[in-house]
Amino acid sequence: MQMRSGFRGYTLAILLSAIGVTLLTSAGIAGPNRGAILLVHTDDAQDYSLGVDYSHLSGLECPDDIECPPYDESSCYNNACAINPTSHRGTDLTVFWVLAAVPPLEDDPDQVCPRIKGLTFGINYNEADLRIVDWGTTARVELQTDHWPGPNEGTAIVFPDTKLSPVAEVYWFAAYAYYETVLTLQGHPTQGGQLVDDRVPGNRDLIEGYGSIGFDGAEGTAVDCRFVLPVVDTSWGALKHGFR
Template sequence: MFGLLVVSSAFGGPNAGGVIILHQNDALVYTDGVSFCGQAGLNVCDNAATRADTDEIVVLHALAAFPGDAHPRLAGIAFGVHYDEAQIRFVDWGMCGDFELSESGWPASDSGTAVTWGEAQTNHLTQFYWIAAYSYLGNPAQVVLRGHPQGGGNFADDDIPSNLDVIADYGAFGFYMDGELPCPVPQPGTTTLALVPSEITVYQPCGSSFGIDLHVNDVYSLAAFEI
């Protein structure tokens, strides 16, 4: 006879485990005055293109990527960017949400911005920004996503008040060098514990023994408790 205990653990909000990445759709040609939201042409994080060996202007799509078993509800994101301003120049940029609150000087290196939506975004890949950039000197260099200088990198959901989930990792795009592509991994979910055997023998100092029947009477979810 086997005892079976199922425990469902829920740590973090609906955007837990999400990452942000940079990707180039090489079918696009930069044009002044055009928004490049919704033109990433990417369906799977693993297929993102994170390198360009060119001195032409490249459109970089910034996307939030969530684990396949997640149910994201993305209503806001705070993030920053880092790059060598002597090597890489930004010529244009734009948000892909409904509202943006940027630091003074954005998008200078190591500055930050925040983007929000009036309605939660539920896709596993959601574009939140685009940047048109080029290699100024033709040397190897990266554009690296990072946390916001004020408060770090976070996702917010559409609850009131919002639940914040820390951005799990950050991607980078490389000019004349490889970028970095940290695709999300599944988050801890249901854990099954098999209790074998269901009868435990306890030995007494006098040498006698007796059996104890072990039964699972109920199943509890850790989500029901405040931890």
């Protein structure tokens, strides 16, 4: 279900509550998606055809039945390091994917897989240089800002099943460029960039970094996929401090 206009005042909390998920409003407790980054990937060998759903075709998404931990050199998380953020297709239509990557925590033997139930994000680009002609997601519900997928617009999406993959596709687009140009991921214009899990109440984790895609040879950027987060103090004292 998509809702494409008149919903700028709605929040991800309202969207999730409509399907029975309540957000934890305190920012004092980090959730399972902490440290997440949003990346953009394209494959110049992928041609675009009208009416095709390009979900799950990036070739980089990890399976939801992956074991977390361990995160080691063979981990599917390293797919995040295989991101290609640059297209050389020129004025030919380019298909590209937005992927959420949740990195491993350092020295945390109890770490479990990410749990992505919903997220908010936005995009920005120069309309004089780039035209988006198609887009899609496997989300169950989507609330788009009035002029999505235009520049500085955003969307809030909720998936039918919780994504447990450390590298998960969340959206896809098809676009063509008139000139060398870049499309950048960013936070939602009113809700920022965040991931929420499926717990009740749910936890929100801010998106820590955003990638971009370059068209017609312009260079896109892949946020450093190899960084490791410090261990979060989950002692009772630290938890109490978060509620002060």
